[in-house]
Amino acid sequence: MTKHRIVVVGGGFGGVQTVHGLKGTGTEITLIDRRNHHLFQPLLYQVATTLLATSEIAWPIRRLYRDRPDVTTILDEVVDVDTTARLVKLNSGQEVPYDTLVLATGARHAYFGRDEWEKLAPGLKTLEDATTLRRRILLAFEHAEMAEKTADRDALLTFAIIGAGPTGVEMAGTIAELAQEVLAPEFRRIDTKRTKVMLIEAGPRVLAAFSEDLSTYAQSALEKLGVEVRVGQPVTAITEDGVTVGETFIPCRTVIWAAGVQASPAAQWIGAEADRAGRTIVGPDLAIQNDPNIFVIGDTAFVKQENGKPVPGIAPAAKQQGSYVARVIKARLAHKTAPAPFKYFHQGSLATIGKRAAVIDFGKIKLKGGLAWWIWGLAHIYFLIGTRSRLAVAWSWLWIYLSGQHSARLITQKETLKDEA
Known part of the structure; x- marks a missing residue:
């Protein structure tokens, strides 16, 4: 019996979370990304400003799935999708067949026409x-x-x-x-x-x-x-x-x-409707209107909340969407009732101002100053992948806090x- 083929494009938060959620489904999963690493983007500015080294916030995708024989990783760039033949076309000229497609291709910089x-x-x-x-x-x-x-x-x-x-x-x-x-x-x-x-x-x-x-x-x-x-x-x-x-x-x-940011051209590949920022408009189950087997998540998708506003393009949102799509796919494969429509749970907004202050907005609870900075740091360390990365980042921050010296200059x-x- 031929296994169900799932292709996930994008190794960011949404794509990785989708693959994690599909563990044990007996499917054939292909993860495609034009880079060989998963990046913890919220701390990217710390690499740019000499606080952290690149290896502390990025991990090889192949390493993440070395114990997952159901997952094949391809280092290449998607240039188009043939939705009729169900083929993902790569820059190398190869074509990857799919039964279910998940596009989590993120966004790029937008210069407002300049x-x-x-x-x-x-x-x-x-x-x-x-x-x-x-x-x-x-x-x-x-x-x-x-x-x-x-x-x-x-x-x-x-x-x-x-x-x-x-x-x-x-x-x-x-x-x-x-x-x-x-x-x-x-x-x-x-x-x-x-x-x-x-x-x-x-x-x-x-x-x-x-x-x-x-x-x-x-x-x-x-x-x-x-x-x-x-x-x-x-x-x-x-x-x-x-x-x-x-x-x-x-x-x-x-x-x-x-x-500003502009979504990847995913909507063009699949002939789907997009908003002004290029984000693919998806339905309550995060699939596109004209093909229930194509899901779009993360910064690439326009997902409307109950209040009419779009789901923000942040890491927690992408992870929630990845988990949700994995549940939808699992329900379909098992011929079970699909989950209720996707609902985004806002976990709060965080931003740091230097090494001694931060602001945190949990809705009814708002924090600022030194306490907020410590909570901001602990939250980011928690969401890093692997004990080694957590220890490395924690040590780098402690060293900077105590010595005032940046370690990646x-x-x-x-x-x-x-x-x-």
């Missing part, structure tokens, strides 16, 4: 993004140390983060601490404490998804770290020489994008800032 900004203002979605940003941040200080002109030195010591969601807030706070505390004793010609870190947000406040009081606290905590917060004005231009906010030009050599490539741009 794609030329991408090289000048990289975002943060992959390990490659993180190491690129880490290199640019560290090189900015190195080049400032050697700059002869005051104007050049000031521009090199100016960092602009565009977008004041959790990633932008966390990046801004950590770069400020890096300049104010970590690097200050190590340079001779420059005073790194004069570094200017700007957090730029087109909306009216930082951390718009949080309650207003926590947003106000976060902005105040950032400003205490020396971050200049600019809200209510969008970035209108980015060049190699700086950024323009509204009509004001600011000389700046390092720009980081944290303002290596520049691993020789490109200059101009070459990178």
